[in-house]
Amino acid sequence: MIKISRTADDDLVAFESPVALGPVGNLLGYALRRAQLAVFADFAERMAEDDIRPAQYSVLKVLQLNPGLRQAQVSEALGIKRTNFVPLFDTLERRGLAERRKVEGDRRSFALYLTRAGTRLLTVLDEKIAAHEAKFVGRIGLANKDTLLGLLQRIADPSFEE
Amino acid sequence: MIKISRTADDDLVAFESPVALGPVGNLLGYALRRAQLAVFADFAERMAEDDIRPAQYSVLKVLQLNPGLRQAQVSEALGIKRTNFVPLFDTLERRGLAERRKVEGDRRSFALYLTRAGTRLLTVLDEKIAAHEAKFVGRIGLANKDTLLGLLQRIADPSFEE
């Protein structure tokens, strides 16, 4: 429904009367989806030139913090199915950002590490992430960030204690 | 990393030492994704027997509240691309839950309505949604629900005013 109004200056202005979402707009799942899409869209925009997706960034960052983890550990910690982790890590390895190393004592598993190039890229990504994060923290105010994170963690994990 | 500990009763207990997510765990995008996955997984479980997805439910609910909307209005209000809305609504129509009606005055567009069956199904779905919602509100406490919704809306839409 397009409505035409007249401003005080006598100009015509067209606008859409908002469609009532009703209870849908107050569902946690719906609000979470809309917020997540907004944040991920901004992430995609900033990381487009580096061709890095959220899951890829999270893997690189976790390996920086925990060098030598096995695939199953990284994928489980990040909630990525081990079967989907394989091509994800293949891409990082093909690009020379991370690598699999044989581990002594268990010839089934690989230990994962960042390469120098991966570490170098992370410094660039971290700067972009900081700006990305600041954009959304700015929308709610710094004081509200921890409140929001705490609530989200309690939604995701009932055993979470702040 | 699997660690083996000994309880007071001298039993062996295996547990995984948690992998440090570091800054990743404090990213809004990451926390939003995890929370959304948890909520949508619960939704999928409850609606499995009705074979209804979140987007389908939101369309039915919006039509209940706004009978006669055009496709473009519904899809825009819910953030569904009009091109993806077509097969989504085809499914609802094939199942006899909603219908397209010709609209006088514009032979290009259709007005969308729930059928009786659609309205009837919604009463069932609404009950399940209420239980679903209560589960997650219970995790944060009723007093925090509006806080969370408000923050999420400000994340999703910078122009949002509470």
Add this chain to the structure above:
DNA sequence: TATTGTTATACTCTATAACTATA
């Protein structure tokens, strides 16, 4: 020319089953 609905299509994300080589 612009808009409404549509088709075809492609890419990402996520999920399951089944395999291999080790343990």
Add this chain to the structure above:
DNA sequence: TATAGTTATAGAGTATAACAATA
């Protein structure tokens, strides 16, 4: 028997381009 990694594959969700009918 169980585990780590892998392959193949299928289903959602989301995206773009191009078209027909109508405004």
